[in-house]
Amino acid sequence: MEVRIVRSSLTTGRSATGFEMQSTSTISQVFSSFSSLDSNVSLATPSLHLHSHETPKPSISHLCISSFKTLNSQISCLAVHNNTLYAASINEINVFDLTNYALIDTFSCNDSTSGLIKSIAFCGQKIFTAHQDRKIRVWQVTVTGSSKRHRLVSTLPTVKDRLRRCISPKNYVQVRRHKKQLWIEHADAISDLAVNQGLMYSVSWDKSLKIWRMSDLRCLESVRAHEDAVNAVAVSVAGTVYTASADGMIKVWERTDGERRHALMSTLDKHKSTVNALALSDDGSLLFSGGVDRLILVWEKVDSPDHMFVRWSLKGHKAAVLCLIYVDELLVSGSSDRTVRVWQRVVEGGYCCLTVLEGHERPVKSLVAVLGGVSGSFSVCSGSLDGDNGIKDDAIEILLA
Numbered sequence: 151m152e153v154r155i156v157r158s159s160l161t162t163g164r165s166a167t168g169f170e171m172q173s174t175s176t177i178s179q180v181f182s183s184f185s186s187l188d189s190n191v192s193l194a195t196p197s198l199h200l201h202s203h204e205t206p207k208p209s210i211s212h213l214c215i216s217s218f219k220t221l222n223s224q225i226s227c228l229a230v231h232n233n234t235l236y237a238a239s240i241n242e243i244n245v246f247d248l249t250n251y252a253l254i255d256t257f258s259c260n261d262s263t264s265g266l267i268k269s270i271a272f273c274g275q276k277i278f279t280a281h282q283d284r285k286i287r288v289w290q291v292t293v294t295g296s297s298k299r300h301r302l303v304s305t306l307p308t309v310k311d312r313l314r315r316c317i318s319p320k321n322y323v324q325v326r327r328h329k330k331q332l333w334i335e336h337a338d339a340i341s342d343l344a345v346n347q348g349l350m351y352s353v354s355w356d357k358s359l360k361i362w363r364m365s366d367l368r369c370l371e372s373v374r375a376h377e378d379a380v381n382a383v384a385v386s387v388a389g390t391v392y393t394a395s396a397d398g399m400i401k402v403w404e405r406t407d408g409e410r411r412h413a414l415m416s417t418l419d420k421h422k423s424t425v426n427a428l429a430l431s432d433d434g435s436l437l438f439s440g441g442v443d444r445l446i447l448v449w450e451k452v453d454s455p456d457h458m459f460v461r462w463s464l465k466g467h468k469a470a471v472l473c474l475i476y477v478d479e480l481l482v483s484g485s486s487d488r489t490v491r492v493w494q495r496v497v498e499g500g501y502c503c504l505t506v507l508e509g510h511e512r513p514v515k516s517l518v519a520v521l522g523g524v525s526g527s528f529s530v531c532s533g534s535l536d537g538d539n540g541i542k543d544d545a546i547e548i549l550l551a
Contacts, residue, residue, distance in 0.1 A: 225533030228518040229270035231277070234298065235520070235531065238267035243279070245298060248520055248529075257300040259287055271343040271350060273364045276303075278350060280340035286352060288367065307334040308367050325356070334369035336360065338379070346385040353380035359393055359403070361412065371411055375401060381426050386434035390415075394425035400439055400449075402458070420447055420460050429474040429481065436461075438481055440471025446483055446493075448501065466491055466503050469513075475530070477519040480504075482530055484514030490532050510534040 229236045234254075235246040242258040265282025272278070277289040277300065286306035292299045315321040315332050322330040325337040338355035345351075349370075350362040359375040362368065376395035384392045391403040391412060400418040405411065423442035430437055437449040437458065446464035451457070469486035476482075481493040481501065490507035512535045520529035 224535045226266045226515060226535070227269055228516040228531050228533045229272070230518050230520050230531075231272045233520075235518070236270050236277070237531075237533065238270060238279070241265065241267060241281070243267065243270070243300075245300070255298050255300055257289070257302075259302060265339065268339065268341050269343040271345045273345050273348075273350065276364075278306075278343055278345075280343050280352060282339040284336045284338060284340060284354070284356075286336075286340060286343070286362075304367060306362065306367060307332070307369050311368050333372045334360070341379070341381050342383045344383045344385045344391075346387070346389060351383050351385055351391055353383045353393055355379035357395075359383065359391070359412075373403070373412060375403075378424075381424070382428045384428040384430050384437070386430055388434055390434065392428055392430070392437060394428050394439060396424040398423055398425060398441075400425055400428070400437075416458060418449060418458060421445065424470075426470060426472050427474040427483075429476040431476055436476075438474050438476060440474050440483060440485075442470040444469060444471065444485075446471055446474065446481070462500055464493060464501055464503075466506075472513055472515055473517045475517045475519050477521070477530075482517055482519070484517050484532055484534075486513040488513060488534070490514055490517065490530075507532070 227238045233248045237244045241264045245255040269280040275291045288304040289300045290303045323333045336354040359373040361371040378397035382394040402416040403412040421441040425441045427440040448462040449458045450461040467485040473484040488510040492504045493501045516533035
C-alpha cells in the first residue's frame with residue numbers, strides 16, 4: 151500500500167482557513183474538479199436556494215507533497231495520537247511519525263483469529279483496539295528518543311474482572327439458545343470505541359453498549375442498546391452518548407446526577423436504513439449521522455439532548471456513507487461510492503459540498519484529521535480496502551471569492 155501526502159488550502163470571502171489533505175493509496179484520495187456547488191447544497195425545510203453569484207465555483211490547482219508505503223493493502227481503521235498516525239491493516243497496525251512520515255513501529259497481537267481491527271482509541275499512554283474476535287486489547291506505549299514501541303499488556307475484560315464475576319450465576323446472560331456468558335463480555339465483533347473523561351464506551355454487533363473505567367480497566371455497565379448490530383458510538387464533552395445501529399435508529403444515552411447507569415433519553419429515527427457513522431460538533435450542539443440510505447443528516451439540539459431534530463439533509467454520495475469526521479467547522483464524509491466529500495456550512499445556514507475527492511477503488515472505511523498545522527491548517531487521511539498503487543500525485547487548492 152502506498153501512502154501519499156498532499157496539501158491544499160481553503161479561503162472563503164468571510165475568513166481564511168487553511169487545511170491540508172493527506173492522501174493515500176489505501177489511505178489515498180485524488181482531488182478532482184466538480185460540478186456546480188448548487189447541485190451539492192444541503193437544504194433545510196423550507197428549501198434554501200443558493201444562486202451562482204452568491205456561491206462562486208472554486209478554482210483548483212494541484213501540488214504533491216510526499217508519499218510513503220506500508221506492507222499490507224487493506225486499511226480497516228485509522229487513528230491519530232500525539233502527531234502519530236495509526237493505520238490498522240487487517241490485524242496489524244502500522245505507526246507513522248507525522249513530522250516526517252516515517253514508519254516507526256508495526257505491532258499486532260500475533261493471533262490470526264483476531265480478525266479485523268475495527269476501532270482504535272487512546273487514554274494516556276495506553277492504546278485500545280477493538281477486534282472482530284469480540285475482544286478489546288490494551289497496548290502500552292514506550293517512547294525512547296524518537297522511537298515508539300507498543301506492547302500488549304491486557305485484554306478486556308481482564309482476567310481479574312472475569313474472576314470477580316464468574317462465581318455468581320447472576321453475572322451470566324443468555325447470548326444464544328444454549329450458551330451463556332458473563333455480561334462484561336461482548337458476544338460479537340466490537341465495532342467502535344470512544345473515550346471521554348476516564349471512561350471508554352464500546353459498541354458491538356451483539357447489540358450492546360458497554361462502559362469501562364480506564365483507571366482499573368473494569369467494565370461498569372452493559373446496556374442492551376438496539377435491536378440490531380451497533381455500528382458507531384460518539385460521546386460529547388458533557389458525557390452524552392450516541393449509538394447508531396443497523397436497526398436504523400440513533401439512541402441518546404445519559405447518566406444523570408446520582409445515577410449509576412445510563413438511561414435512554416431519546417430515539418432518533420429519521421434514517422430509512424442502517425446507520426453507519428456518527429460525528430459531533432465541538433460543542434455537541436450538532437450531531438451528524440451517515441447511513442446506507444446515502445444521506446448525511448444534521449441533527450440540532452434544542453434545549454436538551456432529548457430534543458433533537460433534523461436541521462439539514464446532505465445529499466451527494468451515490469452509495470452508503472461509512473465514516474464521518476468534523477474538524478474546524480468542516481464535515482468530511484467517506485462512502486461506499488469510493489469518494490470523500492468535504493462539506494462547509496454557508497452563511498444562509500445550510501451545508502454545501504466544497505469538493506469530491508476521488509481515487510479509491512473500494513469503499514472508504516475510515517477518516518481521521520491531523521491538527522496542529524500552520525495558519526490553522528489540518529490534514530485529513532482516508533483509509534480504504536482497495537490496495538491501489540496507481541493514484542495520481544495530486545492535491546487541490548480551493549479558492550472562493
